[in-house]
Amino acid sequence: MATRKKTADLADVLFPTKDEQDFAESILSIPPEQRKLHTETYDFTVETLVEKIDDGSVFIPNFQRKYVWSDSQASRLIESLIIQCPVPVIYMNQEQDEKLSVIDGNQRLTSISRYLKNEFVLKGLTAYPELEGNRFHELDPRFQRHIQNRTLRCIVILKDTHPQVKFDVFERLNTGATKLTPQELRHGLYYGDLIKEASSSVASSHLLSMLDIKVDKRMKAEELVLRFWSLDEGFETYRKPLATFINDFADKNRALTAQKKSTLKASFQAALDAVHGLFGDLSFRIFGKDLKVESTFNAALYDALMIGLSRAMRGKGIKPMSSAHARQVLAGLIADDAKFRRAISVATSDDAQVKYRVNAITEAFGN
Numbered sequence: 001m002a003t004r005k006k007t008a009d010l011a012d013v014l015f016p017t018k019d020e021q022d023f024a025e026s027i028l029s030i031p032p033e034q035r036k037l038h039t040e041t042y043d044f045t046v047e048t049l050v051e052k053i054d055d056g057s058v059f060i061p062n063f064q065r066k067y068v069w070s071d072s073q074a075s076r077l078i079e080s081l082i083i084q085c086p087v088p089v090i091y092m093n094q095e096q097d098e099k100l101s102v103i104d105g106n107q108r109l110t111s112i113s114r115y116l117k118n119e120f121v122l123k124g125l126t127a128y129p130e131l132e133g134n135r136f137h138e139l140d141p142r143f144q145r146h147i148q149n150r151t152l153r154c155i156v157i158l159k160d161t162h163p164q165v166k167f168d169v170f171e172r173l174n175t176g177a178t179k180l181t182p183q184e185l186r187h188g189l190y191y192g193d194l195i196k197e198a199s200s201s202v203a204s205s206h207l208l209s210m211l212d213i214k215v216d217k218r219m220k221a222e223e224l225v226l227r228f229w230s231l232d233e234g235f236e237t238y239r240k241p242l243a244t245f246i247n248d249f250a251d252k253n254r255a256l257t258a259q260k261k262s263t264l265k266a267s268f269q270a271a272l273d274a275v276h277g278l279f280g281d282l283s284f285r286i287f288g289k290d291l292k293v294e295s296t297f298n299a300a301l302y303d304a305l306m307i308g309l310s311r312a313m314r315g316k317g318i319k320p321m322s323s324a325h326a327r328q329v330l331a332g333l334i335a336d337d338a339k340f341r342r343a344i345s346v347a348t349s350d351d352a353q354v355k356y357r358v359n360a361i362t363e364a365f366g367n
Helices: 002-014 018-028 046-055 071-082 106-116 141-149 163-173 182-189 193-204 207-211 220-237 242-252 258-282 299-314 323-336 338-343 351-365
Strands: 039-045 090-094 100-104 151-157 293-295
Touching: 039 046, 046 106, 046 141, 046 151, 071 106, 071 141, 090 163, 100 106, 100 151, 100 163, 163 182, 163 242, 182 220, 182 242, 193 207, 193 220, 193 242, 193 258, 207 220, 207 258, 220 242, 220 258, 220 299, 220 351, 258 299, 258 323, 299 351, 323 338, 323 351, 338 351
Parallel strands: 090 151
Antiparallel strands: 039 151, 090 100
């Protein structure tokens, strides 16, 4: 039995089911009639696609990874077009303004566009080595027309598809060597005033230093800002999964008034200042009564402190106390309140867990 348990533990590590569970949970959180993926299929010629890229009606969103193909890889794609080898389907998202953003196919479309603009010579060909060293304008016109007239199958996810369904589809298509984080996907899907304000709030605050992050390449801090805003504003109506809750908030708040921007930025800064003032370099860390750090960053504790203190400030304010006393109060909660410890450790996105840990902080530190 012990051996079987060990193999089961190893299997949990090697074959995690979290993604599938998260997918099912997020889809089931929306009404059944809205769970359908709405798509249309188009066969665009290469020439048409390049024209659309040039006029901006087809674009690469900023959450996509940068262009990384070598000229040899790009050349093999051009050769595939010449020999009429099938090219994988390109997936696009229909934006609110009818433009199409590329979900899957960035490297292929960029390679084709680069070649038709004479940005590299063909190299590493296997079927037609005679064409090596040629830029597009140097090819015989018949080859040029043949390449331009090739069609590429494009599946477009229509804008009337529920945002969460889109998000989950994007995650399923997200199969690159370095998978995009939920916030990187969110940054592209819901880009607008709210995302800009989140980026601005990170830049103008000391959040990165509190998280001990020098360069936030994967937008972790930006996600934490959105996490705070969505929970702070929608605490009473919060329902798991948390990722879906944040997505809905980001989608609904793409366009913000100047007053709303100011309010959001001020609320985040006030909560962050309150946390830092009370806990200093132990902010968002799990520690014992001896102040020995057990965990360098805990996202559930981040929620509890940021939302809990924000709610306290909107009430009767935070109790006057020294940083040393505040640390002992929090250490006592972590050590002595089993429900609080569980709320920051297990099933942390469950409705009851979120509300218990936030309310516990508000009660402990609020007047």
